[in-house]
Amino acid sequence: MLSLPPIAVAASALPGRWQGPISRSGDPCRRCHSARRLSWSTAVAVASALAAPSVRHVLSRFVGRRSARRQSIALRQLGLTLLRSEGESSTGRSPSEIDVAQADDDGVKPEKPEISRYQRVENLLWEAWRNSERPRPPLKEVLETLAFHKACQKLLGSKALVIDAAGGHGAIALAFRAFGGAERAVVADLYQPRSFANLRAAWMPEDEDTERAVRHERIDISCPGWLKSLLEREGVHAEATAVVAAHACGGLSDELIRECTALSVEFAIMPCCHKKESGRRRDMLRHAVKLLDIPYSVVLDIARLGVIDACPGYKASLRMIDKAISPMNRMLIGTRETSPQTEARADSRRNYVDKLAGKFRTIFSTSRGKHQELQEDSADS
Ligand SMILES: C[S@@+](CC[C@H](N)C(=O)[O-])C[C@H]1O[C@@H](n2cnc3c(N)ncnc32)[C@H](O)[C@@H]1O
Structure with missing residues (x-):
């Protein structure tokens, strides 16, 4: 005490x-x-x-x-x-x-x-982390994990499967499991650090089938189709799955957005290493940065939000964790819309353009009327 x-x-x-x-x-x-x-x-x-x-x-x-x-x-x-x-x-x-x-x-x-x-x-997780074997994820990683989970758990809800893409130590997968947001979880990464096993031992109750509940799998998430084959292997539907990723470097974030939206899987991604971008999009963004005078990473993440929002049936949300924990603190979240939400969105779009068209119709019809009057007047005289 x-x-x-x-x-x-x-x-x-x-x-x-x-x-x-x-x-x-x-x-x-x-x-x-x-x-x-x-x-x-x-x-x-x-x-x-x-x-x-x-x-x-x-x-x-x-x-x-x-x-x-x-x-x-x-x-x-x-x-x-x-x-x-x-x-x-x-x-x-x-x-x-x-x-x-x-x-x-x-x-x-x-x-x-x-x-x-x-x-x-949360207290129990802190306690368990403090008593865990080393190597273990450092303090900053645990703060980040808990902040990440808190920021997106309500939007993602409870899932049968949570995939921690580029998950490294797997703390996010373990946190979702611990808070009851996932029946089971897979950490998909090219490399499994030793801290994963130590944190899993600390954060999962002893009587659980730990290997089944949260496992590390060597997966290259830059390969198109990895998510589809993982879901098939797991026998889980896309709607019962969420992909989470903290600090998916550079273009990996875009690949994740593409994989998830192609299958209608919900996701929460916190991108990092924005400057590692290359190609035509980088040139376009750099130009925008120069004209608008806002940071490159902000322009890129807002462009990504636009991509998510433009995917049929998706709702894009932005969340942030405390900048003091990590300066790469923006979370891009894609959740599926319900049918009434999709219909309401389509209705509001239609109403908006109809209203706009109506306004211009009135203006044009009035000005056409005036034009005709003027012509008639000049003909009379
Ligand atoms: C910055 S770390 C983030 C790790 C963890 N999510 C965290 O927040 O600490 C990036 C991770 O991405 C993994 N990674 C990089 N390229 C990958 C790829 N093509 N497929 C799967 N994992 C990859 C790396 O092994 C590393 O663990």
Whole structure:
């Protein structure tokens, strides 16, 4: 369990805004209760993060490079996540109970918010990761995985099969399985790192048939048709499948979009390495970048969203994870529309063009009328 003095020491060593509200002996906080709790949470979180040597390296990267606001967001996010796992594992109580109970030394009774099922699973995953064998995916990868999952889980829903394309350590596949978003999962990659087996052992209950539930398969996702043959081998329908991919490099993201839309499979892809593009499209995008003065990666991802949206029966969505976790933080999501949604979209398109045509018809008919009047007038005179 976290004890107060080291937290207070660590917190008081922090610059600026963390010092005032967290002082144990200082004036009672005049702000609202939640704000006070937040500052305590921040203090405890930062202290616990600083205390862990494995985290210091990551923190120093954030602290070194980002603006003050981003630093605080990054620190808080990292620390709070760690704190959650700390709280759940050591006491069986929720982290908010712990930080409030420990922080509240001047008699104000805080309310105890319920911990959601989602948070409980997240805490368990953190705990299991902390105790897992090495090599294991580093902290940044776990933060990214959980943020990725949170950002797209509702859109993708629950599937019979989730394919973690270019999945490497397979953390995303394992997270979908752990949160109940996949009956089983396949990590499709050319290479299987040792961290996969260690994370799988940590994140899957011992009594499960782990190899069947989440397995790594050597698949070249740049080969057209790989998804179709995988679905055939698995005996799963396209609509019961989702493809997820974090940091599918360069053109691999486009290949994934093509594979998925060809089969009507839903997907969530977080592209990276945008500059590795080549060919005619790169020239077109570079020209657009120059004219519009916006970053290449933004233009490319928006163009990809347009491609998804133009696929019949697809709905394109953009989601982002915190930039402090990864600067390559845009997620392109393609979900299938229901028939009423497709009809509503077609109707609204038709209504729009009809209205536009109607407007021009009125203008032209009025001006034609006036033109005729003028001609008749001139003929009369
Ligand atoms: C940047 S890593 C991302 C790994 C993981 N998704 C993550 O977020 O950490 C890119 C991954 O793509 C895999 N990869 C590259 N080309 C591939 C291909 N043609 N087929 C399958 N996997 C590929 C690499 O082996 C590597 O694991």
